[in-house]
Amino acid sequence: MIAILSNQAPEEQLQEVIRVIENEGLSVHLSRGADRTVVGLVGTAEPRLAEHLRQMKGVEDVVKITKSYKLASRDFHPEDTVIQIGDVKIGGGELVVMGGPCAVESPEQIDEIARLVKAAGGQVLRGGAFKPRTGPYSFQGVGVEGLIMMAEAGKKHGLLTITEVMTPEYVDICAEYADILQIGTRNMQNFDLLRKLGTCGRPVLLKRGFSATYDELLNAAEYILAGGNPDVMLCERGIRTFEPYTRNTLDLAAIPALQSLSHLPVISDPSHGTGRRELVEPMAKASVAAGADGLIIEMHTDPDNSMTGDGVQSLFPDQFAGLMRDLEQLSPIVGKSFSTKKAEAESFKNWAIV
Amino acid sequence: MIAILSNQAPEEQLQEVIRVIENEGLSVHLSRGADRTVVGLVGTAEPRLAEHLRQMKGVEDVVKITKSYKLASRDFHPEDTVIQIGDVKIGGGELVVMGGPCAVESPEQIDEIARLVKAAGGQVLRGGAFKPRTGPYSFQGVGVEGLIMMAEAGKKHGLLTITEVMTPEYVDICAEYADILQIGTRNMQNFDLLRKLGTCGRPVLLKRGFSATYDELLNAAEYILAGGNPDVMLCERGIRTFEPYTRNTLDLAAIPALQSLSHLPVISDPSHGTGRRELVEPMAKASVAAGADGLIIEMHTDPDNSMTGDGVQSLFPDQFAGLMRDLEQLSPIVGKSFSTKKAEAESFKNWAIV
């Protein structure tokens, strides 16, 4: 850490800064330039110290040389984290595809979609039982019933399941029914929820806040890791920009950047990341080409009538299956493995592409 | 509401759209142009219908003519909401100033700051007992103890109190000790928390998410109002932009814009909105000139040593008192009233301005 003082600051202010640093048991390295004096800190500083120095008189800036997160950092954990759940390994060279509807609507709906996800080659069934909605009058999900429906569909078709949890008090019940807990973009900095996930006993997929930096995402992951849960996946799902054509701007550079900063697997969500069905397929491929460890994709058997209105970004089943076949070809070129089971995919013949 | 279809869409798609609308008990008004057909909906549509239509085949766009929130809208509630707590009226022509430290640190600290806020003319004591922090290793607040300290300081000095609540399970205890509950920027869309606030029995100050639109802020307020709590203040506290010099970009146009869209009082937070002490004073004045109903401002007796690091944006007590005197002059010009008690302000002589 470095503190920068203007040379117009009185000498007492510099001495006070030095005193504060030395009180923390650290030593100081002074570098006096023409206009500014740089105070280097030698030793391991508490994060709080940066905050303290920044607000001291005479201090123009404090530059952190090391990162504020540790357990999430590749510096402290050089090897890739591989999260194994049953037969599926996430982060270990296998491309993992999570598919399913925005919201669980009925036992029949989720069962049929689970069948189609499995047949196309997906490994995880996604579906929301509790839905975060901008306004109070929109459909809010079917609740605990949905968890049960999804668990049954997953078990029947041999898929893992992932569902969103929105508040600490529902963590336990979601962890009882789902294999992976998902934290939505609006809850990335719901710190009480993050703390609770540290002890939930399930892997967590943590979505990037739609205006969060990489650093903030990794600090949010740090809450879960520091709580004792090592199984965190990071998820890029699009950020908010000034462009109105897409619902969000999917920041694919986040994939290799996060993989370089951290050892945690990185998943891409081209459905929410674009908000437009016709962009999901090219952005799914681009995500894999950029090195994603997995994808989470919305698919619906009747997207025109989905209950959340997210049908506009849901693939039809045969689009989903076609995309899986393309990913099977693409994955090996970027060092990933992914296989569809062609025979089962035959069952899609009845679905017309739009 | 209007649905727009391309004329290249087959006639069946248009008919299907009409069928869906009429099934909802609404009537349809068709307008066929050269390239596009516009389907107007006559009657009161459920919000879900817009979502449904948007995802139907052939539909290019759906334009909502009316807003998705109702209770928060000035259309449905033309008069200003005035929130009265004890002697203080918020939204009724009196400028309300909430001052205090970022975090409650000790009984002595909060007592001394309360005395100074009161003496300068402020009506509400702010202070955080639970602190949302980007990383898990930063100071997280003193917790319930802090609530008690602040309640005592407020009572002793004749100030109302406001404190942040971060999670549904703490709403009751915060409501027991504080007069106003504050929802932070990261929790604006913590929907379970919003729902809980609908029945908390206390006025709520709802901060705009740092990347939220006005529409989303008003929809978040709608959750609280729809839950049965009519006493909501909206708070502009700065949005995230590409500018690195300030911590946030304080969007002052939000003040008159929100007052035009809604009847709820609008409070400005120039401390978080700028993140720099020297900008707080000009932006506080600008907020009042733009029509703010109140201000929430950080002040600390020893900002160099605040426990959260937010000292960089905290005013010194005599800066705070000087600002109050300026606001006393400025308020009447924009139709607001605010008075400092000059005599008590004398007690600031010992504080040196930085």
Added chain:
Amino acid sequence: MIAILSNQAPEEQLQEVIRVIENEGLSVHLSRGADRTVVGLVGTAEPRLAEHLRQMKGVEDVVKITKSYKLASRDFHPEDTVIQIGDVKIGGGELVVMGGPCAVESPEQIDEIARLVKAAGGQVLRGGAFKPRTGPYSFQGVGVEGLIMMAEAGKKHGLLTITEVMTPEYVDICAEYADILQIGTRNMQNFDLLRKLGTCGRPVLLKRGFSATYDELLNAAEYILAGGNPDVMLCERGIRTFEPYTRNTLDLAAIPALQSLSHLPVISDPSHGTGRRELVEPMAKASVAAGADGLIIEMHTDPDNSMTGDGVQSLFPDQFAGLMRDLEQLSPIVGKSFSTKKAEAESFKNWAIV
């Protein structure tokens, strides 16, 4: 300037960095921490050196301690720049108001508007002869004719004039007819144009690019100053954010921030900064409260029929005059002077407020 190297970088890379710095005639101050080594540069470095170091092997980051602009910086020019044109002093304590239509349309239009601007207390007549338009099929301005019309109207009514210049080849003719040249937001980094303005012999109002940082704005000003023209005004006119309700987000913190970083006068444009007539008045007042040295405001006698479509953000003449009277009251509170001539303002009686 400081270069930061990882301690995992080989010693040769550090030595190469040191060699490059010393080759520039500077000396080096080394500070070795546990994980990183900080190389401080002592002496005055060329701007290019930062760029060079940043791309060298082993270098993680380069932090500039001093700014890349000089002539625009308050460090090098502590006193406020006051630009005097005729009787008007910009930056010297007098609030300067520039009013007029988006575009000059006819001699009658600009003459009548000039009369109204003068009567209300404005000092400068604004109006576009050349208009930057998003698409090629929109009205592009009346061209050189417009310059002549505006010059005549200004002279007749005793107003200075300001007009936008869009390309280097038109700088000379614009400088012949107008007192102040305006650079629009899209041309803030049109470097050939900036260079040409360095020798144009007229004061320049430089609008901030709608996605430019303060640092980039000051560097753009530096081009003009370095070319030999000391008379530059900086103009905040709103930045692009995700908020759709306003055309731009007017960043008022830019006013005190730029005044702290630079000695140049700062003007605010609440018309383009909001894009909505009803927000112009509160944001004009807020700009003055934040310390603006002047305002540039659109006013039109028939905004419903303006040729550019910017009528939605143009004040009616009596709104403009009413605002001037409010500014007369507000200015002294923030240490500025501004006076309207009440008698002449009587002529507005015929205009109905909308």
Added chain:
Amino acid sequence: MIAILSNQAPEEQLQEVIRVIENEGLSVHLSRGADRTVVGLVGTAEPRLAEHLRQMKGVEDVVKITKSYKLASRDFHPEDTVIQIGDVKIGGGELVVMGGPCAVESPEQIDEIARLVKAAGGQVLRGGAFKPRTGPYSFQGVGVEGLIMMAEAGKKHGLLTITEVMTPEYVDICAEYADILQIGTRNMQNFDLLRKLGTCGRPVLLKRGFSATYDELLNAAEYILAGGNPDVMLCERGIRTFEPYTRNTLDLAAIPALQSLSHLPVISDPSHGTGRRELVEPMAKASVAAGADGLIIEMHTDPDNSMTGDGVQSLFPDQFAGLMRDLEQLSPIVGKSFSTKKAEAESFKNWAIV
């Protein structure tokens, strides 16, 4: 086009809107709802009319049903534009790679880099002779000399050339020496420059402004097309967001989105789009997977010593050659063709990957 009026607007205002529309020779389709009245326009409206209506009294909003650009739109030109220059076809199924240094520095430098671009399989040599720089004290390019050096290197090694032109007066000389003219991000809305390009006789690569929407980019292209030049390539080069880790956020969804809105070829620039060498390779692959018609990539033989400081985002020659080999494998999967000539690539043995 649709105009929306509140039913609280007086009937005269509605009648005035109708009168204005009918005066333009259009007919009107009225749809009266409970709260709002929708006025549909039938016939082909001038773009100016939308602007006019928007500013009329009583009008709440104007929604354009058709786009403001025509020549650039796929609606008016359904087939892909293929730009043929010599043997190279851009937009026709062949992946086009443009490689080279940020700036031309010397005849030797550009000759050697041209040789390496050709050997790796690239078809176009990029290099800047005139450089847009944020501050006036940075290296501004070698000027016309650079054009000549690059033209010679291109001719010698059988490559087309592309270079940036910054101001209308240099269009002719750049068009004399280069095969393709590039418009940089800061000049996307330099309308005088765009107009000049309409008659320059050379294909143009138009970079998206770093805060421009798709719609604005297509309107900028429309200026060139309307001037008579049909050969325009659109280039995604990253937008400005709040993320500090990357220089820009490369918006890859722009590739399929622009291809859907327009018939013009779309090129991706992963070098400026990320600003970090280690991200160029994954984002180049992702661009191709997303459907890009070409790439423009910085490569330098001595990036540690590039004159612009853009060495941090330049590939080393063997990284560039390695990427070309990967693209050769990847292209067919997304329906593109690209071939490297393996034999010539042997010459890279001497370059060490960093």
